[in-house]
Amino acid sequence: MRIVADIAPQRFGSSVALAFRLALREMRGGLKGFYIFLACIALGTAAIAGVNSLSQSITGSIASQGRELLAGDIRFQLNNRVATEEEKTFLDGMGAISVSSSLRSMARLPDGSNQALVELKAVDGAYPLYGSLQSEPAAPLSASLAKDGTQFGGLVAPLLLERLGIKVGDDILLGTARIRVNGTILREPDALSEGFGFAPRLLVSTDALAASGLVQQGSLVEYGYKARIDNGASVPLIRKQAEEQFPSAGWSIRTSANAAPALTANITRFSQFLTLVGLTALIVGGVGVANAVRAFLDSKRGVIATFKCLGAPASVVVMIYLFQILFIALIGIVIGLVFGALIPYVAAQFLAGILPVSTGFQLFPSALGMASLFGVLTALAFAILPLGRARNVPATALFREQGFERARLPSWPYLVGAGLCLALLGGLAILTAYDRYISMVFLGAIAFAFIVLRGVSVLVSALARRAPRVKSPALRLAIGNIHRPGALTPSVVLSLGLGLALLVTLALIDGNLRRELTGNLPERAPNFFFVDIQGTEIDGFRSLLQTSLPDGKIIEVPMLRGRILAFNGVDVGKMTVPPSGQWVLRGDRGITYAKNMPENSTLTEGEWWTADYNGEPLVSFSEEEAGELGLKIGDMVTVNVLGRNITAKIANFRTVEWESLSINFVMVFSPNTFAGAPHAWLATVIDPNATAEQESAALKAITNGYPTITSVRVKDALDIINELVGQLATAIRAAAAVALVASVLVLAGALAAGNRARIHDAVVLKTLGATRSTLIRAFSYEYAILGLSTAIFALFAGGVSAWFVVSRIMTLPSSFLPDVAGLTVVIALAMTVGIGLVGTWRVLGQKAAPVLREL
Structure with missing residues (x-):
């Protein structure tokens, strides 16, 4: 009678307290019926919390170890x-300075029998200013790189030993210098800040580089001046002074506070992608919650x-039931x-040797808090409508278990509440997204998918x-x-649709990328790139290459390096540029000049200059990149080349087939722009019918004949890219598996939700x-x-x-893969039939009398 009295109409505060008490009392029976609810919330919350915690762990480590990763407080790169x-x-006034030189070159055996591309780095005696270089066998860096008679010492990445078939203690040739391999590099402190390399590292002294x-003139060399601030000066202030005193220096300045911006940006982008996948799992799980x-x-x-x-x-x-749902949601969130x-x-534990991550246990409150908020909003958004329908359960249901009342939408406050939670x-x-446009497109696609699935x-x-x-x-x-x-x-349909659609999307993207890298792309791509060809070498180089690959098509273009400083007089550092266009402004870009339009380009707007043009400097800009940067015909572009600022007017836009891997440039200038400027040449050779033996012979001939020319075999670079894509695909598949597991849970929940009606049908039919x-x-x-x-x-x-992703975003050929289609059908049928029958088996064993008694 006490409960009857308490339930009688009363004030709101008392009603809330009573509902809270009754909710706790009814939950004494355990969590039966809520296991799928728990799993859905826990899975999505864990995915979002884990991805963002890992991202913060890596980016936080990069920020905290900035000095070691940069090997200095500030770096000036020319x-x-x-x-x-x-x-x-100016640089010497800051404190201790370490100078390094980086370039790609060829290392070869003294007998000329083998050669390999290397990422060459020459350092002085002050390197590194922070951190330490670890080698095997362990030895002071100065001793490992010291000169002994006519040969210099060097350290190499273990991969180079494998590629050249040598061991520690053997000699290799670098240009005209002989290098004794004194050990292998175990840890290079500033490797991450210098970006990704396509070849193994070769570390030598600056004297060895000079002797090579x-x-x-015109060689593609990056000079890094790293400083350790000894006078307590402010690093941001030094950077500002450098920009003001040397506005035309054209150097790229990086501080220890942002030691590896490309790595940080890539980690942030990838974590956003995985967060969206986790959010998909949470939204799919929301259907399971409902x-x-x-x-x-x-x-x-x-x-x-x-x-x-x-x-x-x-x-x-x-x-009463809202409190119970919130209790269960909180339990699921805590588990997640x-x-x-x-x-x-x-x-x-797996990334410690690759990225600067702490192996100790850390908590990231903001990541956990964001995941908790996602979990709570998802639980509320998908639980409000069923609660609204429960509100309409009539008292007559007490006397007849099987209700036949017509289903109807909840009242408007519940519809508004669910909509508000979804909006939040x-x-x-x-x-919280890195790229908000992508997030909006993603959420729009999810909402559209819900509508389409309802239509399906x-x-x-029907x-x-x-x-x-x-x-x-x-x-x-x-x-x-x-x-x-x-x-x-x-x-x-709703339970399976989203998860399977995401799985198909990721599988098709992965399949198209792999097919392009292993099939179509190598067939269209050049066999080799040749870099740092001097003007005095170009004729002899061409003759030697024609002898080695007589059927090859040779393309040669002048090659310079320049960094974009301003558009229409506005510093690019002060502009807001979308993430898709930031790569054009990050560091130096390869540039060229030409009388005629490149053969693999198509003019889309404007006019090309005449062959004898001699007016103000003009530039042709890649159409896609120009659109991302908001440029138009007639805009002015300021580029720093060899320490000089050159301003040119955009004369035209052209399409660029980046996917062909041919010689392509974002910017092509009119020839008069760089009249008299020293430069090297870049060349490619295309011979689809060349055998591996012919390619090897050509590489050997060029390397031995012109040791200062850098040769890049495209297939080797593609193998490295393919390996990276494979690693990325593994992470993508793991993320897709999360969404698929969520779909399985939701499907199980959907079948469980219909069990009462199934029991009734089975009993009547058996009768x-x-x-x-x-x-x-x-x-x-x-099923x-x-x-x-x-x-x-x-x-x-x-x-x-x-x-859309492959064709429009990656600008690669896209096709439908039948094997993916077949696998998807098999998965869908196995999941629906298998899970459906597992849930139905118990229904078929239900006793008839208890059910018939309630009809």
Whole structure:
């Protein structure tokens, strides 16, 4: 009687307290019916918490170890020229200075029998100013690089020993210098800050580089001046002074606060992608939340009716179950946060030798807090509507377990509440994203997918309703189950649709990339790139290459390096540039000049200059990059080349086929722009029919004949890229697996939500004479039809999404891969039929008497 009295109408505060007490009391029976709810929330929360915690761990380590990663407090980088005396005086005033030179070159055996591309780095005696270089065998760096008679010492990456078939203690040739390999590099402190390299490292002294003869007029050399600030001066202030005193220096300045910006940006972008995948898993799990809440409240119809018979207002009933849902959601979130917090610790054990991560256990409150907020909003967004429907359960349900009242939408406050939670969920995803445009497109695609999936379920039901009568009783029953009131069709299609569509999208992207890298691209790409060809060598180089590859097509262009400083007089550092266009402004770019338009380009706007043009400097800009930077015909571009600032007017835009891997440039200048400027040449040779033996002979001939020319075999570079894509694909597949697991959970929840109706159907049919085998076949047909329908949608949606990413974003050829389609259909059928039958088996064993008694 106490409960009856408490349930009587009362003030709001008392109602909340009472609902809270009753919610706790009813939860004494355990979490039965909420396991799928828990799993869905925990999985999505763990994915978001783990990805963002790992991202913060890596970026935080980069920031905290900035001095070691940069090997200095500040670095000034110059391309193709050394610092002037005035610039050196300024640099020396900061404190201790370490000078290094970096370039790509060829290392070869003394007998000329083998050669390999290397990332050459020459350092002075002050290197490194911070951190330490570790080698095997361990020895002071000065001793490892010291000169002994006519040969110099060097350290190499272990991979170079493998490629050249040598060991520590052997000699190699670098240009005209002999290098004794004194050890292998275990750890190079500033390797990450210097970016990704396509070849193994060779570390020598600056004296060895000078003796090699590699540095000539126009050679592509990066000179790094790293400083250790000894006078306590402010690093940002020094940077500002350098920019003001030497506005035309053209140097790239980087501080220890941002030691590896490209790595940091890439990690941030990839973490955003994985966060969106985790959000997809959470949203897919939200459907599972809705199904689980609906199934739970459906099982509580009698309890809800009892509360109403005892005088409880509908609002109190809703609050009782809202509190329970929040309790369960919090438990799921806590479980997800525990696993998410452990992900950086586990990942660090594998990444410690690759990235600067701490192997100790750390918590990242902001990442965990963001994941918690995502989890709470998802639980509320998808639980409010089932709660609104539970509010409408009539008291008569107490007397008849099987309700036949017509389903209807909840009242408008519940619709508004669910919409508000979804809006907050989307707003949070956009607000926390690195690229908000991509996040908005992603969320829009998710919302569109929900609408389309609803349309798919309606279409499947309509087709089933209009299907001709079949002779098989089991198949006829299956078709009827698809379109009858209360059918599982909407739940199953929605449960599987998003997860399978995401899986198809990622699989098609991965497949197209791999096919392009291993098949089509190598067929179209040049066999070799040749860099640092001097003007005095170009004729002899061409003759030697024609002898080695007589059927090869040789393309030669002048090559300089320049860094974009301003557009229309505005410093690019003060401009807001979208992430897709930032690479053009990051560091120096290769540039060239030409009388005629490059053969692999198409003019899209403007006019090309005449062959004898001699007016103001003009430049042709890549159309896609110009659009990303907001440029138009007639805009002025200021570029620093060899320490000189050159301003040119954009004369035209042209398309560039970057995917061909031919010689391409963002900027092509009119010839008069660089009249008299020293430069080297860049060349390619294309011979699709050349054998491996012919390529090897050509490489050997060029390397031995012109040791200062750098030769890059494109297939070797593609192998490295393919390996990186494979590693990236592994992470993408793992992320897709999270979404797929969420789909499985949601599907199980959808089937559980329909169990009460299934039990009723099975009992009635068995009473009328249906056998267990007939029912099993009927349910199998039903699940197979639904799985096949969903797979068709996933193939279409995933195919369109993958085409957009590969064709429009990556600008690569895209095609539909039938093997992916077949695998998707198999997965869909296995999941729907398998999980459906597992859930149905218990239904078929239900005793008839208890069910019939409630009818």
